[in-house]
Amino acid sequence: QQPVQSPQAVILREGEDAVINCSSSKALYSVHWYRQKHGEAPVFLMILLKGGEQKGHEKISASFNEKKQQSSLYLTASQLSYSGTYFCGTEKGGSYIPTFGRGTSLIVHP
């Protein structure tokens, strides 16, 4: 079953923050986050494993709440380069068979 991402779209100005959520109705083993720019391939951002720590680099970080079966991606002080569609991919564990959300479109204006 496909995870649900919210919001579907976000429009920001440079320097503003955003949070993108990814929720599943089933228990999760891991959550992956990707960013895809128009006409380009997805770029892996990070993976969060059950029982693992919150991850992040520079101004993009993510958390994984196992009890709520939800992950959140935090983008702070957004830059123009952050524009794109963000996908979460979830796995139930046992084997690598990911299911992806429909994506969140993020637009950062100057």
Added chain:
Amino acid sequence: KAGVTQTPRYLIKTRGQQVTLSCSPISGHRSVSWYQQTPGQGLQFLFEYFSETQRNKGNFPGRFSGRQFSNSRSEMNVSTLELGDSALYLCASSLGQGDGEQFFGPGTRLTVL
């Protein structure tokens, strides 16, 4: 280090035909995963190969198949093409487990007429 390459980049076929897509992973990467991306269904996992063995498979009909060679290069085959198979087909490679950091290729845009 060269990235993941996919050939061809664009392909036009007619219903009923078959097609083979190729993916060359990053040197040293042993896992190759294939995905289908469409506006209607989004990104969907097809299968993953590791050391020439299909390790995991998504929910696609048997018309979709693949293989991996000893040099980790992978091919994906779709037989008896349907209009709904029109999509961007992406492959991604990773060092070992398919659930690690993945590097995507540019994709093959398949159009079925």
